[in-house]
Amino acid sequence: MESIATIATSNALAARELEWAKNTPELLAEHAVINQGIIRTRFPPEPNGYLHVGHAKSMNMNFRLAFEKLGVPLENRRTVFRYDDTNPDAESPEYIDSIRRDLEWLGWQPERTTYSSDNFQTLYELAVKLINKGLAYVCDMTKAEMEAQRDLAKSRCVARGAGKDPDVEAPIPSADILPGRNRDTSVERNLKLFEEMKMGLHDEGTMTLRLKMDFESANPNMYDLVAYRIRYTPHPHAGKGWCIYPNYDFTHGICDSLERIDYSICTLEFETRREPYYWILCALDMYRPNVYEMSRLNLAYTVLSKRRLLKLVDANYVRGWSDPRMPTISGLRRRGYTKEIINTFCNDVGATRAMNVVQMDKLFQVARQTLSVNTRRAMAALEPIKVVIGNFAEEAAKAEEGGMTFDVQNSPTDASLGSHSVTITETIYIDSDDFRLDEDPNFYRLTPGQAVGLKYHGGNLICDEVVKDGSKIKELKCHFDNSEGRPKPKSHITWVPSDGILCEVRIYNHLFTELEPSDRWEEELNAESEIIHPNAIIDPSVMSLVDKKDIDEWKSNQALQFERVGYFVVDTDTTFDSKTKEGKLVFNRTVSLKEDKTVKKVDAVEAEQKRKRAEQQRSVAASRDIMMTIEPKDFFKLAPEYEGKYSKFDDTGLPTHLADGTELTKSAKKKLEKDRVKHAKKFAKNKK
Numbered sequence: 001m002e003s004i005a006t007i008a009t010s011n012a013l014a015a016r017e018l019e020w021a022k023n024t025p026e027l028l029a030e031h032a033v034i035n036q037g038i039i040r041t042r043f044p045p046e047p048n049g050y051l052h053v054g055h056a057k058s059m060n061m062n063f064r065l066a067f068e069k070l071g072v073p074l075e076n077r078r079t080v081f082r083y084d085d086t087n088p089d090a091e092s093p094e095y096i097d098s099i100r101r102d103l104e105w106l107g108w109q110p111e112r113t114t115y116s117s118d119n120f121q122t123l124y125e126l127a128v129k130l131i132n133k134g135l136a137y138v139c140d141m142t143k144a145e146m147e148a149q150r151d152l153a154k155s156r157c158v159a160r161g162a163g164k165d166p167d168v169e170a171p172i173p174s175a176d177i178l179p180g181r182n183r184d185t186s187v188e189r190n191l192k193l194f195e196e197m198k199m200g201l202h203d204e205g206t207m208t209l210r211l212k213m214d215f216e217s218a219n220p221n222m223y224d225l226v227a228y229r230i231r232y233t234p235h236p237h238a239g240k241g242w243c244i245y246p247n248y249d250f251t252h253g254i255c256d257s258l259e260r261i262d263y264s265i266c267t268l269e270f271e272t273r274r275e276p277y278y279w280i281l282c283a284l285d286m287y288r289p290n291v292y293e294m295s296r297l298n299l300a301y302t303v304l305s306k307r308r309l310l311k312l313v314d315a316n317y318v319r320g321w322s323d324p325r326m327p328t329i330s331g332l333r334r335r336g337y338t339k340e341i342i343n344t345f346c347n348d349v350g351a352t353r354a355m356n357v358v359q360m361d362k363l364f365q366v367a368r369q370t371l372s373v374n375t376r377r378a379m380a381a382l383e384p385i386k387v388v389i390g391n392f393a394e395e396a397a398k399a400e401e402g403g404m405t406f407d408v409q410n411s412p413t414d415a416s417l418g419s420h421s422v423t424i425t426e427t428i429y430i431d432s433d434d435f436r437l438d439e440d441p442n443f444y445r446l447t448p449g450q451a452v453g454l455k456y457h458g459g460n461l462i463c464d465e466v467v468k469d470g471s472k473i474k475e476l477k478c479h480f481d482n483s484e485g486r487p488k489p490k491s492h493i494t495w496v497p498s499d500g501i502l503c504e505v506r507i508y509n510h511l512f513t514e515l516e517p518s519d520r521w522e523e524e525l526n527a528e529s530e531i532i533h534p535n536a537i538i539d540p541s542v543m544s545l546v547d548k549k550d551i552d553e554w555k556s557n558q559a560l561q562f563e564r565v566g567y568f569v570v571d572t573d574t575t576f577d578s579k580t581k582e583g584k585l586v587f588n589r590t591v592s593l594k595e596d597k598t599v600k601k602v603d604a605v606e607a608e609q610k611r612k613r614a615e616q617q618r619s620v621a622a623s624r625d626i627m628m629t630i631e632p633k634d635f636f637k638l639a640p641e642y643e644g645k646y647s648k649f650d651d652t653g654l655p656t657h658l659a660d661g662t663e664l665t666k667s668a669k670k671k672l673e674k675d676r677v678k679h680a681k682k683f684a685k686n687k688k
Contacts, residue, residue, distance in 0.1 A: 012069040013263055013292040016271070020278035020288070027287045031260065039072045039262050042080040043103070043110070044252060047236070048090035049306040050321040050328040051102045053342065054267075054297040060346035061265055061294065063108045069351075070263075080259050081110035085117045086251050088233040096236060098321070101554050102329040106339045114259060116251050117238040123246045123254060124198070126284055127209060127227055131190045135283050136227060138193035139182045139210045149177050150223045153215045161218065179215055183224070197230055200243045204230045211250070211280070219275050225249050253277040257286040264289045267296035268353065294351040300359050301510035301526075302327045303517050317525060318511075322553060322572070324588045325511045325529050330553070335508060336569030336590030337363075338556045341370045357516060367591045371559060371567045374417060376410045376545070379455070379494040380538040380562040382505050384429035387495075390464065391479045392426040398482070406456040420541040424457055425498040429537050431565075434493040435476065437466065444490035451481065453492035455563065460486050461493075494563045500537040501546075503585040506571065507531040519671075536587075538562070546570050546585055547578040559590070566592040632680040636672065639679075 023031070041062040045055055067077045081103060085091055103110070130136035141149065152170055156178075159169035172178045190209075197207055209228035217223070227250040234240045253276075256264045264277075271293045281288045296304070303309065304327055312318050312326070321328050324335035332342060345366045349358055389395075396404050404424040410417040434445045434452070446452040451460040459482040467475040509531070514524045538560075545558045557570045568587040575583035627639060633653035636642045646655035655672060657663050664672075 012071070013066060013265070013290060015292050016274060018274060018278050020275070020282040021291070023288050027285075031287050035260055035262070037076055038078050039067065039070065039076055040078045040080065040111070040260055041066050041263050041265060042082050042256065042259065042261050043108075044082040044084040044116075044255075045099055046084045046087070046090075046248075047092070047095040047099055048087060049095060049310055050098050050330055052304050052306075052309065052327045052329065053299060053332065053346075054304045054327075055102075056106065056329060056342050057297045057346045057349060057351070058265070058267075059103065059106060059108050060343060061351045063110075065347070065351055066263055066265060066292075078111040079108070080112060080114055080261065081108075082114045082116060082255065082259070083237065084248065084252060084255075085115055085235070085237055086246055086248060088231060088235040088245065091236050093236050098330065105333065105554060106329070106343060114255075115237050116246075116255050117235055119251075119255055119258060120238055120242055120246070122258065123251060124244075126254060127246070127250070128191065128194065130211065130227075130283060131194060131209075132187060133283065134187060135212050136209055137182055137185055137190045137212060138197065139180065139208050139224075139226075140206060141180060141182065143205070145177065146226075149180060150220060152178050153223050154220055157216065157218055160216075180224070182210075183212060194228075197228070197244050198242075200232070202230060204232060206230070209244075211276075213276070213279060217275070219272055221249070221272050221276050222279070225276055249273060249276050250280060253281050253289075254284070254286065256289045257281055260287070261289045264291045266291070266293055268293045268355070269296065293353065295353055295355045297349065298355070298357045298516070299327060299363075300357050300515050301512045301517075302360075303512070303521060308521060311522075315522075317522075324506070324508050324571075333556060334553065334569075334572060335588050336371075336556075336559055336567060337367060338370065338559075341367050344370065360510065364591045367567065368594060371561070371590065372413075374411065374414065375559050375561045375567060376417070376420075376542075377408070377412070377563055378539055378542050378560045379422065379496055380503075380505070380536060380565065380568075381429045381431040381494070381496050381500075382507075382533040382536045382565065383432040384496065384535065384537050385432050385435055385473055386475045387428050387430055387461075388475060388477050389424075389426055389428070389461075389480060390477060392424075395459070395480045395482060404457075408456060422456060422539055422541060423497055424454070424495070427498040429496045429498075429500060430476075430493055432473070435463075435473070437473075445493055446476075451487065451489055453489035455492045455494050458482070460489055494565075496537045496539050499540050501540055501543065501576075501581075501585055503536050503538050503576075503587055505533040505536040505568070505587045505589070507533070507589045519675075538585075538587075543578050543581075546574065546576055548575050548583060560587070561593075562587075564593065566590070627679070628683060630679075630683070632676055632683055635676050635679050 043059055043062045045051060063079045083096060083099070085096075100113070127136060152172065155170035156166035159166040175181070193207065194209055196202060197209070207230060208226045210224045211227050213222045213224050215223055226247055228244045228246055230243060231245050232243050235242060235245075253264070274291055277291060278288055298304070309321075309326065309328070313321055318325055322330035322334045324331055329342070341363075345363050348362065348366065405421050406423075407419050407421055409415060409419050430446070436443055436445070436447050439447050439449050446461065446463055448463050448466060451462045453459070454461050459480045461478050462481055463476050463478050465477040466473060467477065507530070509529050510526055511529045512521065512524045513526045517524050542560060545560075551557055551570060551572055551574050553572045557572070559567060559569045561567050567590040569590055571586035571588045573584065573586045576585040577583050630638045636646055636649065636653060636655050645659055646657060647659050647661060648655070648657035650656050654669060654676065655664060656669070
């Protein structure tokens with residue numbers, strides 16, 4: 001086993017090195033004495049929304065996988081759970097509570113729970129220290145001025161990188177812009193103004209505290225980051241004591257150091273924040289943890305951006321943060337995904353620096369494998385058809401001991417899970433998918449000319465008459481055939497007795513129609529992401545398992561496998577009382593069963609849907625081919641998705657005005673330029 005000192009500098013979680021990141025021997029010695037052989041990570045979510053499956057991956061990394069990669073013994077592993085709560089405008093007690101509950105539900109046990117806001121006084125004192133060292137200053141530049149300043153600094157950097165004279169390519173119009181009118185002001189002036197900011201003597205947006213970093217850096221994150229801003233918003237944890245708040249970049253590295261973190265693990269989009277992270281700690285002569293960036297979790301057919309998730313909730317596209325279509329921990333739990341499923345999935349995905357999109361099928365398969373082991377079976381009909389058995393009394397009289405009641409194992413593979421009984425009644429219900437009026441050699445279930453077996457009964461069910469109400473099938477009149485030598489049925493179908501429990505069943509599909517939702521993601525929402533069967537029915541043997549008193553939004557609720565249909569869970573909307581048999585019973589589908597294609601053939605409707613999908617894919621491919629013929633300068637004039645949207649363009653072909661003459665904002669043009677750059681890269685690659 002490696003020594004703890006060696007583990008703390010192991011290459012297992014090595015990333016880009018910086019001179020600022022090197023600790024002095026004195027700092028290393030002090031850290032070793034304080035940590036006493038402990039290797040510490042941290043999980044630092046911002047309480048500005050509910051945790052999602054990407055956070056589950058981060059928890060798995062920080063509480064388990066990182067230590068395994070480093071070879072840290074169990075007794076030396078510690079993880080701090082920290083609320084990175086520096087933005088009171090976006091944070092709330094609801095989010096704080098939900099994050100704690102989700103972490104506990106997933107089974108992770110932190111060494112301790114901390115809040116960045118608990119360090120507000122220390123952070124303030126360290127900011128004063130930087131002012132005294134001439135490394136921070138109070139700035140009165142507006143947001144627009146700072147944006148212009150950074151754009152200019154970036155342009156000059158690009159010129160230098162291309163071997164050109166920045167004073168020619170991007171001349172500085174005024175020292176007020178670059179380096180800025182406040183940058184070289186006195187320590188006394190900055191201490192006085194920062195104290196005034198703290199005392200609430202200035203309006204929001206009028207002043208910030210900035211770090212005196214490097215406007216000639218190739219990394220824009222070094223362009224004098226804002227460390228503090230004025231916000232007259234009470235803090236959900238710290239209360240009303242502060243009206244200046246530190247930003248993320250200033251806070252999280254310092255908190256890492258204060259909490260004696262050995263490995264600060266984040267996702268790759270923070271890789272360029274490595275410079276300011278270490279610059280700040282170096283300037284303050286504080287211990288520098290190891291920083292490791294891993295790829296973020298990109299899950300197919302969904303979004304993990306908190307901004308987009310919040311929009312889904314606020315715009316009522318979904319039922320809330322816990323909607324079963326949401327990739328939040330609460331949504332996954334409500335859909336029936338247990339902590340074992342989520343943690344196993346995250347473990348299988350692992351943590352690397354390679355960017356990729358994880359298919360939903362991977363999560364579905366983990367769910368099937370996990371749920372198949374110990375999930376209670378039951379029979380249900382989502383779209384029930386009434387079946388009246390004409391010779392029921394006669395067949396019941398001939399039945400052996402037990403009559404029409406059958407003992408069924410709760411799990412066909414594990415007898416230790418017990419059993420339940422099901423009783424065939426004179427009237428039963430079957431699912432509409434199990435009956436067709438028209439004969440089809442590829443359909444193996446019930447038709448007017450084809451018998452079918454009933455699960456657990458053993459005999460054949462034969463349809464004698466179809467009773468219709470207009471075009472809708474109202475009832476099937478059938479009879480049992482238990483005679484010797486009867487034809488062996490091609491399949492057996494499930495059924496529900498006449499005393500079955502009425503319920504609502506919600507079938508969930510992908511939230512989006514696109515594998516990777518684009519910037520136009522709201523247009524890509526799947527209209528069939530939730531399909532509701534309001535008149536479903538389930539066998540009464542589950543009565544005691546689905547009572548409202550046992551339902552809790554913060555735990556895994558009762559799961560059932562609807563035979564031949566899929567895995568389902570009781571939803572929190574349930575109000576069903578098993579004693580009075582009143583109230584609403586609601587189920588959510590967690591995942592479908594893996595389809596047995598030898599039993600269920602593709603029918604005409606499915607074949608038509610498949611044909612349409614193939615046609616759509618060919619159309620998309622053709623459109624892609626057309627796009628590859630459009631020069632980047634003509635992209636916004638000829639590309640089908642932009643055609644007719646804009647009326648004026650600059651010399652490079654970038655739109656400047658909408659079709660109605662409205663001038664585009666600077667940020668809108670920036671976004672369009674990014675789209676054109678992406679197209680240009682694809683266009684150039686296609687030309688090779």
